Amino acid sequence: MKRTKQMLGATSAIALVALSSSPALAAGTSAGDKITNNVSVSFDVGNITQTAVTASDEFTVDRKVNVTVTVDQATVSVTPGQNKAVLAFEVTNLSNDTLDYQLSALADAANPAGLTILGIYLDANKDGILDQAEIDAGPITYLDDMTEDEMRQVLVVADIGLNAANTSEFDVVLSADARAASGSAASPGAALLNSTDANTAGVDTVLADGAGDRDNAGEGDFSARGTYAVSAADVTVSKTSRIISDPINSTTNPKAIPGAVVEYCIVVSNASGGATATGIDVTDALPADVTYDSSFGIFVNGDATCANGTNGLTATPPTAAFADPNVTADLSDIGSAQSRSVYFRVTIN
Incomplete structure (x- = not known):
């Protein structure tokens, strides 16, 4: 079956809508089709028109x-x-x-x-x-x-x-x-x-x-x-502590003795070029030789400096809790080259 240029053009337009790209066209006449070509030759003899002679050729399209x-x-x-x-x-x-x-x-x-x-x-x-x-x-x-x-x-x-x-x-x-x-x-x-x-x-x-x-x-x-x-998040976590006070020295050069107050800072970071990390859950299991300081609470989404990171934050928001022995906190999404932190305090037993 022969396909005309007009038909091919219509097919091309339909495909363009479907694919949003210019499709190539098929190779023309269908394989197996028969192409027949007839020739007729007319001539005169003595000024009298004679019966035309004809010939025909047929081949199959490959x-x-x-x-x-x-x-x-x-x-x-x-x-x-x-x-x-x-x-x-x-x-x-x-x-x-x-x-x-x-x-x-x-x-x-x-x-x-x-x-x-x-x-x-x-x-x-x-x-x-x-x-x-x-x-x-x-x-x-x-x-x-x-x-x-x-x-x-x-x-x-x-x-x-x-x-x-x-x-x-x-x-x-x-x-x-x-x-x-x-x-x-x-x-x-x-x-x-x-x-x-x-x-x-x-x-x-x-x-x-x-x-x-x-x-x-x-x-x-x-x-x-x-x-x-x-595209992955390149997430790392670090945990540091500092002595806030002790029963003998108060806040002047305090030492890690029984009764001392220790502040923990947990920093979760995502490296530059990493995909945004979502659904970040922090769980910190406290050892038996410290007691969670409920009067201080838990501060969530601070910065990565671990120095005055609680400024502007609310203690123990709905995304943080303590259920002995675990301190838990949910952090906001952390994008490329960003950090979030969690702060809480304990007393040494």
Whole structure:
């Protein structure tokens, strides 16, 4: 079946809305179509027009195999411990025939440890999100019966290790390898090879694909790379103490003797370049040889200096409590290069 330029233009416009990118066009007339060309020759003899002579030629259009794979978002930000992180890819059949495509998703050999690829899923609604219906449908290994110019979006799904370091990257390459249309959802068709002999009367095959990330031109496949970029909080904690007073020296050069008051300062910091740390819970288990000073209370969200850090803070806000032997406090979010602190006092028994 021939496709006119007008029809191809309409297809292009529709795909532009769906993908927000300019799609390539398929290779024209469909494989297997018959192209017939008739010729007629008229002539005169003795000024009398004779019966025209005619001839006809017919040939079959061969299969031109071409496919492209593109990544929807080249770099996707992930966090350590994230499950089912998604890289979205588009596979477009630019061939002039309906084909199957075998899929594979491979982690780059240079990746650090911490990536587990769970599988490839069909993104049925092409929204780049793995929803429950797509999870229930299960992972796929190939795309069945892709028609000319058809694009399908697939999702590479992976778990990110909890110990993945901030700014580390995990590269994944998705490949789509052309197969003959099997006509069955049970398995893809046979691999396609170049027809290198003289053109036949049937449908020959020409592999016309370009070179992708991990493949060469003219091999019937194409690949593209996506990257998981780890954005982690680089959190550290420190704890210091200072003697406030003792029963003998009061506040003048006090010593750590029984009855002395000791102030603890806990500082939680996030290094420069780290992702914002949220849901920060501090738990400090007091040893048996000190007694919590309820008259002083707990000061939360001070600075990192541990000197006069209680200024402007409220003692024992709703986010802090003491339940023997634990002092607990919830801190506000800590962004890159920020610190939060907790102050409380005890008496040495």
